[in-house]
Amino acid sequence: MSKEHTSLPMQTFSVDEKSNGHHDPINGHSNPTIGHQGLGAIGGATQPSNNGILPGGGAQREKKKIHPAVIIALWIALSSSVIVYNKYLLSNLEYPFPVFLTTFHMAFATVGTRALARFTHLLDGLADVEMTNERWYRNILPIGALFSGSLVFSNMAYLTLSVSFIQMLKAFTPVAVLLISFAFGLKQLSGMLTLIVGTISFGVATASYGEIGFDMRGFVYQVLAIAFESSRLVMIQVLLQGLKMDPLVSLYYFAPVCAAINACLIPFTEGLEPFLELARIGPVILLSNAGVAFGLNIAAVFLIGAASSLTLTLAGVLKDILLILGSMFLLGSTVTGLQFFGYAIALGGLVAFKTHKG
DSSP states (O other): OOOOOOOOOSOOEETTOOOOOOBOTTTSSBOTTBOOOOTTSOOOOOOOOOSOBOTTSOBOSSOOEEOHHHHHHHHHHHHHHHHHHHHIIIIITOOOOHHHHHHHHHHHHHHHHHHHHHHSSTTGGGGGOOOOHHHIIIIIHHHHHHHHHHHHHHHHHTTTSOHHHHHHHHTTHHHHHHHHHHHTTSSOOOHHHHHHHHHHHHHHHHHHHTOTTOOHHHHHHHHHHHHHHHHHHHHHHHHSBTOOOOHHHHHHHHHHHHHHHHHHHHHHHTTTHHHHTHHHHOHHHHHHHHHHHHHHHHHHHHHTTSSOHHHHHHHHHHHHHHHHHHHHHHSOOOOOHHHHHHHHHHHHHHHHHHTOOO
16 A cells, blocks of 8 residues: 655654654655545654653653654564455455445444544643644545545455565556656656656556466556555645644544445445355454454554664565565565566665655
8 A cells, every 4th residue: 555754763763752853755754744644654743742642642641661762663574464464355255345445444444533532631632733624525526436446455455366466566656656746746756756657657567567366457456556655645745734633643534435436336346145144254254354453553553663764664665575474474475586676676776766855
């Protein structure tokens, strides 16, 4: 999907210590002024604190130390679990209703964020966001629509493509972000960026060529998901400039928008079938599936400031590699040697992009 920290070395942080740095999805390096990228991403930063607060702001009397390795491991586990669980539900359990599933996730997140705002301090950051009707209609609504499209098409891709191949295709997202940024004059073309774009593009193309179970429909769905996600990231940079929204605050505003948009699409795309199949799937699977996705966003809050930008970039690469290996052993995905070669090239370009200093 789907990631913004200072360059402090890996060390033990209190859960209340925050970075005021941020990884810029357009420039690929730390930017201290831009807000959160959204659900599932490693979010943007809030104001740094030295008065003992939990993420979002609530006071606590005694700081509890959490080693960044624990936070990163939890994030990797939850991020991978969301992807594998969605694939398992949509494909293996033969519940092929990605629009309904996305709607349910967003409805769950809508209720969950409001419960956290009411009973915890995790969403105290809402007080720092001045949300007017004009800002909601001009900023939140269009970004939420792009977010909705990104989630729906991403889930639709799981119906016909393997998890491993989808992860390889996602490496193209920075290239799409850069191309959109170039088109709107937000970023100037340079020799280094051209090399990075070419490297990632070549790697993804090679990985795609080596895919045994290539399906054009699923490929188009994933390309559309990348296009929506890239457009969303660029619009966040433009429309939410200066707003400090961590993953949960961002989700608080975007989840109801996505849920409403997707709910309107269900009658035209999937009809009544998702509801008729609910008895077969059962509430435990649906609720646990949405709960894991929601837990990922909570973990992302604690991830903010846990380590340096490079460390988090490498953690993301490690997560993708583990996910590909996991899909091979758990879901029976087949990955060819040519795909490994192409993906290794794409990952090299991805690391170069995320550490690029402009």
